[in-house]
Amino acid sequence: MKIIVCIKRVPDSEGRISAGSDGASVDTQGVKFVVNPYDENAIEEALKLKEAAGEGSVTVMTLGGDESKETLRTALAMGADQSVLLKGQPSTDGLGTAEKLAAAIRDREFDLVLFGKQAIDDDNLQVPAMVAQLLDLPSATVVVDLRVEGRKVTAEREVEGGHEVVEFELPAVVAAQKGLNEPRYASLKGIMAAKKKPLEEIEVGDAESRLEVLAVMNPPERSAGEIVGEGADAVPELVRKLREEAKVL
Amino acid sequence: MTSVLAFAEQRSGALRQAALETATAGRALADALGVELTAVLLGPPSISGAAETLGRYGVDRVLLGSSDAFDEYLPEAYADGVVAAVHECRAKALVFPASALGKDLAPRVAAALEAGLASDVTEIGVEDGRVVAVRPAYGGKVFLKVGFKSDPAVLSVRSRAYMAVEAPRDSRVEELAVTVDPARLRTRVRMAAGEKKERPDVAEAEIVVSGGRGVQGAEHWSLLEDLADALGPATALGASRAVVDAGWRPHDEQVGQTGKVVSPPLYFAIGISGAIQHLAGMRTAKCIVAVNKDADAPIFKVADYGIVGDLFEVVPRLAEEIRKLRSEE
Ligand SMILES: Cc1cc2nc3c(=O)[nH]c(=O)nc-3n(C[C@H](O)[C@H](O)[C@H](O)COP(=O)(O)OP(=O)(O)OC[C@H]3O[C@@H](n4cnc5c(N)ncnc54)[C@H](O)[C@@H]3O)c2cc1C
Ligand SMILES: Nc1ncnc2c1ncn2[C@@H]1O[C@H](COP(=O)(O)O)[C@@H](O)[C@H]1O
Numbered sequence: 001m002k003i004i005v006c007i008k009r010v011p012d013s014e015g016r017i018s019a020g021s022d023g024a025s026v027d028t029q030g031v032k033f034v035v036n037p038y039d040e041n042a043i044e045e046a047l048k049l050k051e052a053a054g055e056g057s058v059t060v061m062t063l064g065g066d067e068s069k070e071t072l073r074t075a076l077a078m079g080a081d082q083s084v085l086l087k088g089q090p091s092t093d094g095l096g097t098a099e100k101l102a103a104a105i106r107d108r109e110f111d112l113v114l115f116g117k118q119a120i121d122d123d124n125l126q127v128p129a130m131v132a133q134l135l136d137l138p139s140a141t142v143v144v145d146l147r148v149e150g151r152k153v154t155a156e157r158e159v160e161g162g163h164e165v166v167e168f169e170l171p172a173v174v175a176a177q178k179g180l181n182e183p184r185y186a187s188l189k190g191i192m193a194a195k196k197k198p199l200e201e202i203e204v205g206d207a208e209s210r211l212e213v214l215a216v217m218n219p220p221e222r223s224a225g226e227i228v229g230e231g232a233d234a235v236p237e238l239v240r241k242l243r244e245e246a247k248v249l
Numbered sequence: 250m251t252s253v254l255a256f257a258e259q260r261s262g263a264l265r266q267a268a269l270e271t272a273t274a275g276r277a278l279a280d281a282l283g284v285e286l287t288a289v290l291l292g293p294p295s296i297s298g299a300a301e302t303l304g305r306y307g308v309d310r311v312l313l314g315s316s317d318a319f320d321e322y323l324p325e326a327y328a329d330g331v332v333a334a335v336h337e338c339r340a341k342a343l344v345f346p347a348s349a350l351g352k353d354l355a356p357r358v359a360a361a362l363e364a365g366l367a368s369d370v371t372e373i374g375v376e377d378g379r380v381v382a383v384r385p386a387y388g389g390k391v392f393l394k395v396g397f398k399s400d401p402a403v404l405s406v407r408s409r410a411y412m413a414v415e416a417p418r419d420s421r422v423e424e425l426a427v428t429v430d431p432a433r434l435r436t437r438v439r440m441a442a443g444e445k446k447e448r449p450d451v452a453e454a455e456i457v458v459s460g461g462r463g464v465q466g467a468e469h470w471s472l473l474e475d476l477a478d479a480l481g482p483a484t485a486l487g488a489s490r491a492v493v494d495a496g497w498r499p500h501d502e503q504v505g506q507t508g509k510v511v512s513p514p515l516y517f518a519i520g521i522s523g524a525i526q527h528l529a530g531m532r533t534a535k536c537i538v539a540v541n542k543d544a545d546a547p548i549f550k551v552a553d554y555g556i557v558g559d560l561f562e563v564v565p566r567l568a569e570e571i572r573k574l575r576s577e578e
Contacts, residue, residue: 013506013526017390026391037507092395093365094356123386124368129324129356138435139324141353154439158501159349160450162442164322168435178507179500210365210399214381217392222532225553227544232566234556238538239570241554246536248456248515249574 001056001148003046005080005114006101006131007039008090009064009071010121019216026216033067035074038116040183041176046114047079048181049148057081059108063090063100063207069199076194077186083199089206094126096207101127102134104202112153115175117142128175138168141175252310253279254340254401256331257290257303258350261441264299266453267346269306269413274373274406275344276307276416281375282341285309289334289425291319291327297422304420306413312337312425321438322350326429328357333427335362340401342380344373347405348453355405365399371410371512371533380404388506389529408453409512448477451502452509454485456517459504459531461489463520463541463560467497472564473519479568479575487511487531489521505530520560523548540564 011017015031035043046058060075062068063086072083086104090097105113113135115128125141132139140155144163147154151170156163158177186194228238243249255275257268272288279286288303290296291314300311314330331354335343343358345351347369359366371392372383380402386393451457458477460470470486477484488498490505504511506526516534521527523539523546531537532551539552540563549555556563 011387013388017387019391026387093359093367095359095363095365098356098360121387123384123388124366125352126356126359126366126368129353130360132324133328133357133360139353140436142349157349159442160453163440164438164442165440167437167439210397211367211395212398213393214396215394217383217394219385219389219392219529219532222537222551224550225537225555227549227555227557229556231556231558232562234558235563235566235570238554238556239567239574242515242536242538243574246515246553248536249571 001049001053001112002110003049003056003058003112003114004105004108004110005039005042005046005058005060005075006127007043007060007062007071007075007116008036008119009033009062009068010036010119013037013120019218023215023217024213035071036116036119038118038176038178041178041180042114042116043075043078043080044181044183045146045176047184049112059084061086061101061104063088063097063204065089072199073194074186076197077190078184079190082197085199085201086204087201088204091207092122092209092213093211094124094130096209098127098130098134100204100207102131104204105131106135111170112148113173115173117175117177128173132173137171137173139173140166142177143174144177144179146174146180250285250339251341252285252287252338253282254334254338254343255286255288255308256343256345256351256354257288258346258348259290259292259296259299262293262295262299264302265348266413267348267351267408268303270408270411271344271346271406272303272306272308273414274411277411278342278344278373278375278380284341287312287334287338287340289314289331291330293317293320300422305415305417307416307418308420309418310338311420311422313422314425314427316427316429318429318434321441323434323436323438324353324357325433325435327354328361329429329433330425330427331358332361334425335401337425342402342404345403345405347407351405355403359403362401362403363399364401364403365397366403366405367395368405369407370404371407373404373406385510389510389532407510407512409514449483449485451485451487451504452511454513455483456480456515457485457487457504457511457513458517458519459487459489459521460492460519461521462491464492470497472561476517476564476568479571489527518548518552519564521548522546523551
């Protein structure tokens with residue numbers, strides 16, 4: 001089974017991120033960059049599927065600058081076989097990025113394209129379904145359980161009020177939600193081996209953005225309200241305020 | 250005439266609350282652009298009754314695609330249906346709900362139209378004739394104001410960002426002519442999720458009762474369930490990550506940076522300290538109530554109302570007082 005996994009370099013979610021002082025940029029100064037956490041689930045799933053099949057290959061692909069090589073190396077160290085850097089800047093909205101990825105995927109042999117459900121920088125949740133549409137493939141997003149038997153894919157997706165189970169045939173697109181699996185860590189041996197694995201570079205140019213960022217703002221400040229009182233005795237007063245002041249009851 | 254197109258989400262033949270919120274957001278955008286509001290409703294033949302409801306929420310024209318092909322949500326078929334509606338009403342902008350279905354469908358439609366998509370927006374506006382929107386990014390650590398360079402503009406709107414408002418119109422219902430290529434019906438839904446849970450999803454609820462590590466174990470959740478019952482059927486349960494990691498509650502209830510982002514009118518944080526990653530998921534709630542025994546807990550810095558005290562005493566009393574209030578009504 002030939003699997004392509006699309007991954008993105010993003011700032012660590014534990015990092016301090018705020019609106020830049022110019023009000024038009026995002027300040028990520030001093031923040032460590034990592035493989036997008038949901039993409040780690042996608043890599044893990046690809047490795048597991050390949051191991052279960054006993055044959056095949058896992059190719060990781062990213063659209064980004066030179067700094068994204070580090071992201072690809074991390075995936076290679078986890079166990080991916082080869083990697084592709086599409087050199088160019090991702091778009092603000094998902095479509096430009098999806099177009100670049102779809103164009104590169106179209107030229108390759110593949111059975112399954114895996115994604116994370118969401119990049120934790122732009123929080124777009126767009127690229128996987130867009131790539132599926134552009135390549136005219138069936139897809140399942142926000143997937144928490146995946147089974148591949150022969151050419152048949154069974155995917156369980158998270159929806160409001162429960163899970164939905166869908167089936168389709170390969171080739172297909174699947175986007176991973178947290179909980180799909182527990183991503184492995186790169187072993188020291190894996191890190192050494194990664195240095196010798198292929199890293200293909202292709203100049204693709206910057207992706208077209210159909211959205212323009214006009215301003216970057218910090219979240220609306222909430223000011224501290226009032227402590228209504230202490231203990232259960234304060235409850236009647238709280239309920240009165242919720243009803244009469246806040247008008248939410 | 251051109252139009253704004255709202256996607257009216259239904260499940261099992263019934264309109265979802267998200268459909269009414271999308272209509273309300275679409276109405277505001279249509280007024281700002283000075284165009285009509287059209288809604289596209291895709292579903293099995295039994296949905297035609299739902300079309301009339303949309304007129305009450307500001308829709309001028311309903312395009313009804315009733316076909317067995319739309320019985321279940323099949324991404325490719327639904328995308329084809331919406332694209333047909335876009336051409337039929339000459340849509341300048343499309344509004345989807347940022348629901349599970351909307352987040353899956355909107356990207357496909359945007360790709361088919363070669364249009365930009367702004368996901369999970371909390372505000373929509375028009376500046377100099379151009380559609381603009383505000384949306385959170387980086388796990389809610391920043392908000393972006395974005396402007397569209399594409400025509401049409403495609404948006405998905407966060408649940409509860411626009412509360413459904415009745416604005417009755419003389420709406421007309423028309424059949425949408427759409428033929429779905431059988432080759433595009435490649436997905437089979439083996440098990441559909443009904444709205445089977447007794448409570449709404451945490452991201453869509455009007456009231457959220459969230460518990461943290463302070464609740465001290467899964468066995469004490471009956472306390473929060475009782476409070477939720479007292480508050481009524483539109484109340485959902487939520488949880489902090491500490492609770493989900495401990496296995497006390499399922500992941501789909503987690504609120505925060507790595508869970509769901511919620512903006513309900515009323516949010517209760519019970520035994521939750523108020524870590525920055527939790528705040529990222531609920532700071533846009535309209536009214537926040539905190540119950541915590543530690544007066545210095547950071548949650549009180551964002552709460553509108555707080556009670557310092559032992560939740561095991563405060564929460565049962567709260568349920569009792571709310572029941573009293575409800576019975577007086
Ligand atoms: C990358 C990353 C992502 C994260 N994502 C999320 C996320 O999505 N959502 C999330 O919630 N967290 C997230 N976290 C974790 C977050 O940092 C906190 O650890 C977590 O929110 C703490 O949960 P808590 O408030 O329930 O527990 P605690 O911080 O332990 O707080 C428990 C509170 O209960 C109070 N308490 C105890 N007993 C009682 C009592 N009897 N009566 C009243 N009050 C009582 C205590 O005073 C305390 O304030 C993330 C962390 C990281 C690093
Ligand atoms: N620049 C990129 N290069 C490769 N894959 C990407 C890129 N951007 C997004 N993706 C993939 O698409 C998923 C969803 O991203 P997004 O739509 O931006 O939230 C991510 O989890 C990645 O798997």
